[in-house]
Amino acid sequence: MGIDTFKVRSAADFSRFLTKEPRFFYLYIQMKCDPTLSTYLNNCLYFTANSLARTVGRMAEEAFGDTGISPAHAFLMMLVNERPGLTQKELTQVLQLAPSTVTRFVDSLQRKGLVVRELEGKLSRVSPTDAGLQLKGPIAKAWKSLYRRYSEILGEEEGKHLTAMVSKANRTLEEGG
Template sequence: MFEKCIYFNTNALARQINKIWDDAFKPFGLSPSHAYVLRVVLDQPGISMKQISEELELAPSTVTRFVDSLINKDFLKRVSNDDDKRGTQIFPTQQSKKIHRKLENTGQALYANMNEVIGKKAFAELVTDMRTTRKQL
């Protein structure tokens, strides 16, 4: 009935992918979204909230919520610039540094799994097509 419906098919796919990603990041006590914010900060210590928002294409208010949650879990810390309060930087804590490699390995394992299940070429094309479509919309 909904074979040609982009809304139905993208949401059905998103639910399946969310389940796989939720299961992968569950051992860290993190949602996939929180894990991606953490991975960005681990990769770019001192990054600004605006840069996180741009990197992950998330609303600033969403980034604030995620960062606050990760601060409460002792994964991140905020460091304010005394001269400019807008210059707040986000840094990883020791706790997040300890799991950095495991988080990256989890991301690599998810990528490898998708290549295996979907096929390397088909997976690459799917991601490319999704990015292109997202930018066009």
């Protein structure tokens, strides 16, 4: 069992985890005894960005539980609900995802009866079904719920500031990479 698959919900869980995973127990003790390692991880953009993504991802999954789709699928649904007939290429560009990922998302939403594909030669246009359009309200409610939750924890202004900083850093790194 790896660290990624073990959910620690309490001190007892953590103790059991460390007992079953001695290499992580060693790392935990090393980090407690050597603040340099902990400082290094907490000052590493890669580590902190991924940790933040996992934390916000869990919050988003909870907020979207009642919609029946994931937060990532909800972004695609929002786009096709607002602009029916978007091509998969346009979705790929706007969502900044690989074409194969967008294809999987569309396939999944199509199986659920939320979108349809319309072929125009080599172009594949995606539009919502009536069931997909009915998700507009629940998706908006889920986003508001997620926003409220992290705003209550971080503070609304801090949440806005963090979002702006992460977005700017992402654009800068994309342009420079």
